[in-house]
Amino acid sequence: MSLRDELQELFETKHHKLSADALEIMDRGARELAATGMAGRAVGVGAQAPRFTLPSATGREVTLDSLLADGPVVLTFYRGAWCPYCNLALRALQQHHDAMTACGARLVAISPQIPDESLSLIEKEQLAFEVLSDDGSEVAKAFGIAFDLSEELGDLYDQLGFDLQRVNSSNARTLPLPATYVIDRTGVIRWAFVSTDYTVRAEPSDIVPALNSLT
Secondary structure, X not given: XXXXXXXXXXXXXXXXXXXXXXXXXHHHHHHHHHHOOHXXXXXXXXXXXXXXXXXXXXXXXXXXXXXXXXXXXXXXXXXXXXXXXXXHHHHHHHHOHHHHHHOOOEXXXXXXXXXXXXXXXXXXXXXXXXXXXXXXXXXHHHHOOEEEOOHHHHHHHHHOOOOHHHHEOOOOOEEEOOEEEEEOOOOEEEEEEEOOOOOXXXXXXXXXXXXXXXX
8 A cells, every 4th residue: 555545544534533623723724824835935856955953863963964975865854743644654764764775865854843752753663764853943944844833723733632832842833844855965856745735745655766866
């Protein structure tokens, strides 16, 4: 089953459990975010990837330049371990991790959650790749994919128990769009997936051919 099919199955299961009022708030938020046109304005193919220095789950500083020194980088942004769609996408990426490594690439995930939350996620999902913490979504902003939850959607997330104030150290309600980039060794973005819809993600099976095309 493709990640796309798994995400659709998850969507159907989750939405059946939500109230009509919650669904209306979420649907309105999705429409408003799509209407901003953010996905089309985000940093894209052919651009230099914004440089960054971020802490790993263990507190070690990781720079994009240090990652690129070893080869191309697959960089994926996710909202946090509280998001079931993100967890499903990260598991799918883990399943393709060996194939990406065989292409000489490093897979790295970024979210606004604190390092302790990232460490718990790595252990729970048995992830073999770096998970970095983007305090305040500053790197996501540099890529043009950071947005603020509306007040009603943020309040709904609180009611659902996502507790963004705890898992994000600052600007708790600033989140990244789902986005994945293939960056070559010179720092140029060669493949990109960006969406305002949190229920869809880059298909891992599409990333490996993008890496192969670099050679």
